[in-house]
Amino acid sequence: xxxxxxxxxxxxxxxxxAIQAMxxxxxxESVATVFEQIPQDHYRTEPLQLPPTLSxxxxxxxxxxxxxxxxxxxxxxxxxxxxxVWQHHVPxxxxxIVGRTEFATNVxxxxxxDHGRNQAWFEFSSQLGAxxxxxxxxxxxxSWGCAIGHAVRMAQRITGRSKVIVSQLSDPERLSVLRTxxxxxxxxxxxxxxxxxxxxxTGRIDLNDLQSKxxxxxxxxxxxxxxxxxxxxxxxxxxxxxxxAAGAETIVGIDPVSLGVMTAPGDYGADIVTGPVxxxxxxxxxxxxxxxxxxxxxxEKYVLEYNGFLVSIVETQEPGQLGFGLACPHQNSxxxxxxxxxxxxxxxxxxxxxxxxxxxxxxxEGFRELGTLIVSRARYAAKCIADVPGVKIVWPDTTFKEFVxxxxxxxxxxxEINQLLRGRGIFGGKDISDENNAxxxxxxxCVTEIHTAxxxxxxxxxxxxxLS
Amino acid sequence: xxxxxxxxAAKWNEPVVMEMGRSGARGQLFAAPEEEIISAVGTDLIxxxxxxxxxxxxxxxxxxxxxxxxxxxxxxTLGMMGxxxxxxxxxxxxxxxxxxxxLRPQLAEVHPYQHEDTxxxxxxxxxxxxxxxxxLSGMDQFIFQAGGGADAAYTMAAVARAYWQDRGxxxxxxxxxTSVQAHPCNPATAAAxxxxxxxxxxxxxxxxxxxxxxxxxxxxTALIMINNPDDMGIYNPEIKEWVRVAKEAGALCFYDHAxxxxxxxxxxxxxxxxxxxxxxxxxxxxxxxxxxxxxxxAYGCTDxxxxxxxxxxxxxxxxxxxxxxxxxxxxxxxxxxxxxxPQVVKAYAWSRAMGADGIQLASDxxxxxxxxxxxxxxxxxxxxxSNPSITTHRMEMTRWxxxxxxxxxxxxxxxxxxxxxxxxIDPYWMSHEPWIVAEPFTPEAGELWSKEDIDTWIGVIAxxxxxxxxxxxxxxxxxxxxxxxxxxxxAFEDPQKWAMTWRAxxxxxxxxxxxxxxxxxxx
Numbered sequence: 001x002x003x004x005x006x007x008x009x010x011x012x013x014x015x016x017x018a019i020q021a022m023x024x025x026x027x028x029e030s031v032a033t034v035f036e037q038i039p040q041d042h043y044r045t046e047p048l049q050l051p052p053t054l055s056x057x058x059x060x061x062x063x064x065x066x067x068x069x070x071x072x073x074x075x076x077x078x079x080x081x082x083x084x085v086w087q088h089h090v091p092x093x094x095x096x097i098v099g100r101t102e103f104a105t106n107v108x109x110x111x112x113x114d115h116g117r118n119q120a121w122f123e124f125s126s127q128l129g130a131x132x133x134x135x136x137x138x139x140x141x142x143s144w145g146c147a148i149g150h151a152v153r154m155a156q157r158i159t160g161r162s163k164v165i166v167s168q169l170s171d172p173e174r175l176s177v178l179r180t181x182x183x184x185x186x187x188x189x190x191x192x193x194x195x196x197x198x199x200x201x202t203g204r205i206d207l208n209d210l211q212s213k214x215x216x217x218x219x220x221x222x223x224x225x226x227x228x229x230x231x232x233x234x235x236x237x238x239x240x241x242x243x244x245a246a247g248a249e250t251i252v253g254i255d256p257v258s259l260g261v262m263t264a265p266g267d268y269g270a271d272i273v274t275g276p277v278x279x280x281x282x283x284x285x286x287x288x289x290x291x292x293x294x295x296x297x298x299x300e301k302y303v304l305e306y307n308g309f310l311v312s313i314v315e316t317q318e319p320g321q322l323g324f325g326l327a328c329p330h331q332n333s334x335x336x337x338x339x340x341x342x343x344x345x346x347x348x349x350x351x352x353x354x355x356x357x358x359x360x361x362x363x364x365e366g367f368r369e370l371g372t373l374i375v376s377r378a379r380y381a382a383k384c385i386a387d388v389p390g391v392k393i394v395w396p397d398t399t400f401k402e403f404v405x406x407x408x409x410x411x412x413x414x415x416e417i418n419q420l421l422r423g424r425g426i427f428g429g430k431d432i433s434d435e436n437n438a439x440x441x442x443x444x445x446c447v448t449e450i451h452t453a454x455x456x457x458x459x460x461x462x463x464x465x466x467l468s
Numbered sequence: 469x470x471x472x473x474x475x476x477a478a479k480w481n482e483p484v485v486m487e488m489g490r491s492g493a494r495g496q497l498f499a500a501p502e503e504e505i506i507s508a509v510g511t512d513l514i515x516x517x518x519x520x521x522x523x524x525x526x527x528x529x530x531x532x533x534x535x536x537x538x539x540x541x542x543x544x545t546l547g548m549m550g551x552x553x554x555x556x557x558x559x560x561x562x563x564x565x566x567x568x569x570x571l572r573p574q575l576a577e578v579h580p581y582q583h584e585d586t587x588x589x590x591x592x593x594x595x596x597x598x599x600x601x602x603x604l605s606g607m608d609q610f611i612f613q614a615g616g617g618a619d620a621a622y623t624m625a626a627v628a629r630a631y632w633q634d635r636g637x638x639x640x641x642x643x644x645x646t647s648v649q650a651h652p653c654n655p656a657t658a659a660a661x662x663x664x665x666x667x668x669x670x671x672x673x674x675x676x677x678x679x680x681x682x683x684x685x686x687x688x689t690a691l692i693m694i695n696n697p698d699d700m701g702i703y704n705p706e707i708k709e710w711v712r713v714a715k716e717a718g719a720l721c722f723y724d725h726a727x728x729x730x731x732x733x734x735x736x737x738x739x740x741x742x743x744x745x746x747x748x749x750x751x752x753x754x755x756x757x758x759x760x761x762x763x764x765x766a767y768g769c770t771d772x773x774x775x776x777x778x779x780x781x782x783x784x785x786x787x788x789x790x791x792x793x794x795x796x797x798x799x800x801x802x803x804x805x806x807x808x809x810p811q812v813v814k815a816y817a818w819s820r821a822m823g824a825d826g827i828q829l830a831s832d833x834x835x836x837x838x839x840x841x842x843x844x845x846x847x848x849x850x851x852x853x854s855n856p857s858i859t860t861h862r863m864e865m866t867r868w869x870x871x872x873x874x875x876x877x878x879x880x881x882x883x884x885x886x887x888x889x890x891x892x893i894d895p896y897w898m899s900h901e902p903w904i905v906a907e908p909f910t911p912e913a914g915e916l917w918s919k920e921d922i923d924t925w926i927g928v929i930a931x932x933x934x935x936x937x938x939x940x941x942x943x944x945x946x947x948x949x950x951x952x953x954x955x956x957x958x959a960f961e962d963p964q965k966w967a968m969t970w971r972a973x974x975x976x977x978x979x980x981x982x983x984x985x986x987x988x989x990x991x
Contacts, residue, residue, distance in 0.1 A: 026840055060566075063820060069589060116482075145801070147569070285578070315956045347616060463577055
């Protein structure tokens with residue numbers, strides 16, 4: 001650094017003389033002296049090669065925007081992409097609260113110094129618990145797939161068994177994460193992932209096939225409701241009953257925005273429930289908005305197997321006053337290192353606060369209206385698309401917000417169709433043609449509350465145009 | 469004259485949101501489905517067996533009430549708005565320019581499954597930042613899928629599994645070797661990945677001996693996971709020899725670069741011999757911590773391990789950026805999608821705003837300031853530095869002990885932390901498990917805080933140490949100026965009392981109280 005380099009706005013002690021003043025107090029000759037622990041031959045020889053410094057805020061902003069403006073987004077275009085990240089309305093208040101510097105920059109503090117954040121965390125768990133009809137909700141882990149992974153490993157520890165049954169039509173993204181958590185077969189603690197058939201006429205789990213696979217070595221059955229391809233498991237209670245009869249745990253994955261209109265999983269026999277937190281007021285952020293929750297009944301068998309942060313409401317030293325803190329802290333990896341339950345670390349806790357604000361804004365009526373609007377518009381979209389020549393909806397009447405559109409009759413591939421749509425400002429559904437699902441040239445379309453009837457007609461008309 | 473803040477936290481006596489509101493109040497409305505939709509598809513579209521019958525027991529409040537409630541909660545969160553020398557976490561300024569850029573729809577409303585043609589801007593940033601980290605570490609490829617430092621350690625364990633599986637040796641290479649002072653995430657993730665953990669004890673000079681390492685590594689060792697410097701502020705000068713010994717035994721070597729701040733621009737993981745490393749973007753690279761994520765553990769490795777990386781990997785093909793999903797030897801995903809992209813953008817922004825000179829300077833300042841802090845702390849009676857026999861200057865953080873003061877006064881390090889908040893100073897980090905010294909605390913001065921901030925922080929520590937001697941009860945019953953009094957810990961391990969949701973609290977605690985109250989009323 002030359003003497004006339006200005007002080008850096010992010011470093012107070014880059015002001016002239018500050019380093020020297022500290023060295024004087026330390027009694028160190030030079031900066032090199034305080035690095036005396038590092039042997040000389042450890043220092044790098046290769047010089048740093050970084051792009052030029054953007055030394056003012058204006059230059060930095062220009063660079064960021066110049067790059068980000070090369071993206072096309074789902075606000076300027078009409079998008080029907082879902083499958084793990086979904087475009088929902090984010091209330092402005094949610095953005096304000098998660099942007100509060102105290103929430104954005106805090107690290108841990110104490111139960112008193114950061115009481116407000118801890119309360120917001122508890123309110124996330126409490127409100128989600130009210131939607132799920134379950135008493136225990138952990139703060140979110142990294143993603144839904146990670147939540148499933150931890151839940152399956154909980155079931156392995158609870159049952160002492162090492163097999164999990166999942167749908168043959170699972171999301172490849174989440175399934176890949178689950179397989180990572182289940183370890184390769186060479187490991188002693190490997191969990192075998194077994195697929196259960198799906199009834200091709202309904203898109204629902206084939207109960208006969210499930211029954212044939214539910215032996216006494218099964219730790220858990222994991223199913224989603226609605227499923228990856230959008231279908232509602234109308235016989236969820238029967239799946240849970242069969243699973244319980246086999247001595248296994250029922251793990252369910254749910255979409256929290258469906259819970260104003262769909263039965264709470266706590267009411268149909270789910271033992272452990274997982275799901276995404278992104279729909280609850282978190283922007284998609286190119287996938288950077290994901291997080292996953294884990295919930296269960298309040299039984300020690302489950303509570304003592306959670307891997308992360310369980311926030312409990314407790315009394316304080318002042319009579320009548322309430323505070324919050326971590327229950328069972330010794331079972332996580334901070335407390336017990338390799339003997340803890342899996343591991344924990346930084347996660348997605350800001351999204352717990354987003355979720356708390358979101359759920360408080362919606363309330364019971366908001367969730368009911370939202371669920372009604374989504375399922376109505378999604379079914380309407382399916383109906384409109386079905387009118388396009390050569391196009392058919394695989395399971396037209398059993399879905400929530402996502403549904404499979406088959407294009408085999410059009411003579412075009414999904415990739416070709418999506419390219420044509422993109423040229424007209426529409427992002428078509430996720431191409432699932434190479435997902436080993438026997439569904440041919442198909443795409444998974446997602447319709448939510450943000451899509452109006454007019455948007456849906458635009459999609460249908462554009463499909464007609466590009467396919468004619 | 470050292471400034472000691474006179475602080476009073478906001479105390480709103482804010483109710484739990486579940487108690488708020490009134491029947492029928494609304495905070496967010498959604499339109500009814502359009503007429504054309506109802507006439508086309510009808511109503512009652514959920515199968516009867518799955519249609520919700522009960523009304524979710526959520527609060528009913530207005531939009532303003534939600535805003536005010538959560539603003540009150542933010543006001544009762546100190547965050548890092550005091551002075552936070554929170555060791556092991558490297559507190560930094562989090563650029564609002566970067567934050568605001570990521571809130572624009574060009575990133576906030578972008579879907580990861582969009583066609584690559586529509587993602588060129590974000591891919592360019594990821595690719596450029598990968599290049600920056602490659603230069604800082606010497607590694608050949610970085611990915612950002614891991615949602616934090618611990619998840620990056622897990623990524624390493626998964627990559628190691630894939631590497632050894634590819635060689636048909638996964639049933640032989642079953643052990644991971646680390647030090648007892650390594651961050652808990654290293655042994656924990658290795659164990660969760662299926663490896664047996666071998667912990668090396670610390671010797672007099674603060675780190676495990678080379679002899680212990682030599683005895684521990686063998687044909688069974690899959691990998692070693694090690695940080696350097698450690699949380700005591702001690703740099704292991706034998707680390708190059710460690711890597712050589714581990715590699716001679718065939719093991720992979722992972723550098724947990726959590727404590728990178730003091731050595732940025734000075735060390736290269738590659739030049740020290742490591743196969744892989746990880747950086748915490750929410751720590752060293754200026755992205756916010758957000759109370760525990762969204763975070764990023766940037767995982768980088770050499771070409772030897774690159775085939776095993778989780779997919780997708782952002783790469784440049786001629787003038788175009790693409791997502792490489794075609795890696796047949798990939799370890800599989802550790803998380804969905806490509807990572808917490810906004811945090812990557814913020815870390816990129818930090819790196820560009822600092823530049824090579826700024827990064828070097830930040831590392832200089834962080835170590836100088838930490839030694840300045842050490843010097844001042846050493847003047848406070850009752851405080852002792854860890855490993856006192858080591859007289860060389862510590863790196864960017866230092867482990868201290870209040871053990872002597874506790875023996876003299878009965879005031880513990882937890883009491884001390886509680887009292888700090890009364891002065892508007894963020895409670896310090898004590899120590900990861902296991903505690904190597906009695907009543908530990910681990911401050912880290914960093915490059916953000918001014919000399920005056922550090923003086924204020926030291927002044928508060930000195931003042932509390934004095935209070936511990938003159939009025940220990942004041943410290944033990946702290947805090948006194950906070951939103952709430954000290955929480956009682958008795959419920960945390962008691963199944964009858966813990967309550968992780970309002971439902972559970974109503975059932976277990978309020979239900980009981982109500983029953984008692986009713987009995988009293990009848991009497």
